[in-house]
Amino acid sequence: MSAAVLSPTPAPVQAAAPALSPAAREAIADLLERYGQALDDDRVEEWSGFFEPDGVYQVTTRENQLAGRPIGIVLCEGRGMLDDRVKALRIANIFESHTHRHVMGRPLIEPRADGCCEVRTSFVIYRTMYTGETEVFATGRYDDVLKPGPQGWRIAQRRVVLDSRMVDTLMVYPL
């Protein structure tokens, strides 16, 4: 994530980074929201389709990241690994025991010189158990690299940075 995104001052226009059209910004924000709603609807088979064919999905904690530990909790490289993960979950048939609800803040979008965008989005995910109880499941941020293509924007890299160090077995679910 470049300093420009993080600074309170609007980033100076970089000569090398092309301007991003308002339509592209809308498309990126829609993509992230569709991702969340797909998971919340239990349409996890669509999950890998949000990624580039060689897209990377990582989960780590803020603590791990600050400590400079490159290895997170989860690392999937490519749609095949993402699909395998979903199949394993379906076979274990533990999906129906609860549902998620993603509520995300506004994505901060920073165009890069290569045409991709770095995007940073705060989120909270709630979990509702089959009994009906709802609780905060996770809070954190998405640090993404999105790539444009003929079929729209896709996730080239998603790093889920969790605020909490308590990472229970439910981390098997796509976040």
Add this chain to the structure above:
Amino acid sequence: MSAAVLSPTPAPVQAAAPALSPAAREAIADLLERYGQALDDDRVEEWSGFFEPDGVYQVTTRENQLAGRPIGIVLCEGRGMLDDRVKALRIANIFESHTHRHVMGRPLIEPRADGCCEVRTSFVIYRTMYTGETEVFATGRYDDVLKPGPQGWRIAQRRVVLDSRMVDTLMVYPL
């Protein structure tokens, strides 16, 4: 909700559905946010004004919807029923015992051929009791049909789909 909204792939432009201007998208998103802030401010008398005169307001659960049960928990048809509901609450004078706070995700907007839009928005509602305690009151999504008019967009239909099957008596409040 059409498949286009739910798919990770941007929907192909339908010949019959007119393009929606950026200004219209902003107006829709503003309307939904004003709805939430009005309720959070306890300005419930404004509630029915967000709807078309014959607008429909429904509350159901995800479980009910998946089971194909068309009857939800709440069904109000027309502003008169909405106003009656608010009056009953005011007479019972139980409003001051707590307040709500809506935090919504980005609305996913899908124009229809008839000029209306289907809009899907994730939400969380917090409840703060008079004692000061705050808790998650409900999570879920709004499945809306919005209609344009000379005075702006209005809700033709709002279906509140709750994530939890536990629906307590507080469902008397507008969500």
Add this chain to the structure above:
Amino acid sequence: MSAAVLSPTPAPVQAAAPALSPAAREAIADLLERYGQALDDDRVEEWSGFFEPDGVYQVTTRENQLAGRPIGIVLCEGRGMLDDRVKALRIANIFESHTHRHVMGRPLIEPRADGCCEVRTSFVIYRTMYTGETEVFATGRYDDVLKPGPQGWRIAQRRVVLDSRMVDTLMVYPL
């Protein structure tokens, strides 16, 4: 906050209030999100930079505000006071005990005749303790006045209106 923001009907265009460009609306929404992410990243030294040099930061409760009590819980006038506050926190070295996560709704923006904007944004802030537990820390709304300048928009006034009357000692943290 003018009635126009609060009404379900789109505000009629005021002769005296200049129209706000879509780019300005995006810049304002980005500023508010960067503010939240800076605090969530523990980059509190950047906090005062989001404000005008003589910017005002206030924290109050909904109850106080409804009772017409002008004095809130916190009042800082000018960047110097904001910086002093942050230094005191750093010296006390209590920052590392927990982290925050802001998730905000869509800002409702109302241009004023003087070129500033009144902005109203619902928020929830989560707190994750060092032990890993995450809980709702505060819900409420930001009532802001934002001012444009050569370096972008800045906060001229931020009033944090908390939903809860229970305001514990953690109110020492920037919200």
